[in-house]
Amino acid sequence: MTALIQRLPPPPLGVVWGLLLINGLLIALMLALSKVATAQGMPATTYAFWQTLIAGLILLVRAVPIRAMVEKRLMVYFFISGLTGIAIPNVTAFYLVAKLGTGFTGIMYALPPIFTFLMATSMGLEQRNWRRLSGLSIAVLACGWIILQRHANMGQSEPLWYALGLLIPSMLSVGNIYRAVAWPSRATPMTLAAGTLLASAAALALFAQLTGTPLIARDASPNLLTILAVQGVLTALAYLCAFEIQKRATPVFFSQLGAVAAVFGLIIGVAWFKEQYSLTIWLGVLLVILGLRMSNRQRAVDQCP
Structure with missing residues (x-):
């Protein structure tokens, strides 16, 4: 693992909170679009592949020259970041959602703040900071409560699937830690986002090949292609x-991004x-x-040491 990045001085609190809120809104919009697309028959793996590929290519236009991006140190970063932050969690979710339902899978995406905090402190x-841990726990438990209320009929299955x-x-927590401490000097x-997305697209393409999932939907409607293009821009x-x-x-x-989204x-x-939700x-x-x-009352955006 490379040395910690020489970070910028801590920015105003409003800057990072603004970025977090914008990011949460973008993710929520992406999930809404994916719901529309998959309802029209596009496989989730196919959709995720094109989503990450289009987004990666968009950012690649403004990133450093491609020759610079194929350096070994960057390729390793892209590979690990793409696998831990996108490919492995998504592939696992695609596999488990059919067995355990969307409710349980959604709860798993709400847990990274606790996992990341425990890893970071260790x-x-x-x-x-017990106040921070308590705040994160409240937010995570509340997210789990919301998901349970929306998906009350979670499937019954073998304990092994729940453990998986x-x-x-x-993986999301490992990705959060790795991207921060191994940030290439x-x-x-822009460059790191582009490389991570393209590495994830490559991993999803391999997964699709292994599972026999088609990457090109021959009967895709113009509306579906439009959704995919918009999704690519939002993902970028x-x-x-x-x-x-x-x-x-x-x-x-x-890691609190999941709760905001x-x-x-x-x-x-x-x-x-x-949709209508209960009180x-x-x-x-x-x-x-x-x-x-x-959880953010004190030292909300302190930098890594």
Whole structure:
């Protein structure tokens, strides 16, 4: 693992919170579009492949010259970042969602703040702070409550599948830590986002080949292709924001992205899909906000040592 990046001076709190909120909104929009696309028959793996490939190519246009991106140190970073942050969690989720349902899978995506905090404190990247741990726990439990309320009929299956589900938050947390501490010197967020997305697309293409999933949908409608193009643009913006956050803040701060995206997901559900939620779900939203507020009350965006 390379040396810690020489980071910028801590930016104003509003900057990183603004990036986190924008990133959460973009992810919620991406999930809404994927719901529309997969409902029209496109396999999830195919959709994820084109989503990451288009986004990576968009960012590649503004990244460093391709010759510079094939350096060994960057290729290793792209590979590990793409596998831990995108490919492995997504492939695991695609596999488990049919066995365990969307409710359990969604809960796994809400757990990274706790996993990341525990990893960061054990490595000395974060100070042990019970207030922060309590706030993160409240936000994560509230996210789990929201998901359970929306998906009450979670499937019954073998305990092994539930244990496998822990691979999702584990890999996401490893990715959060790795991207922060192994940040290549003089590399820009644009370059790292582009390389990570393209590495993930390559891994998803390999997974599709192994599982016999077609990467080209011959009966794709113009509307579906439009959705895919928009998704590519949103994904490019989302990952650019994500790497900008990781350049400025700690891995634990970044890991709260899932909770922010969950709140925006509910808002989009009401505004776009005309969904209706019970009072208990909105109480869960309030607890998420209070938990995030509590966890960031002190040293919200302190940099890694």
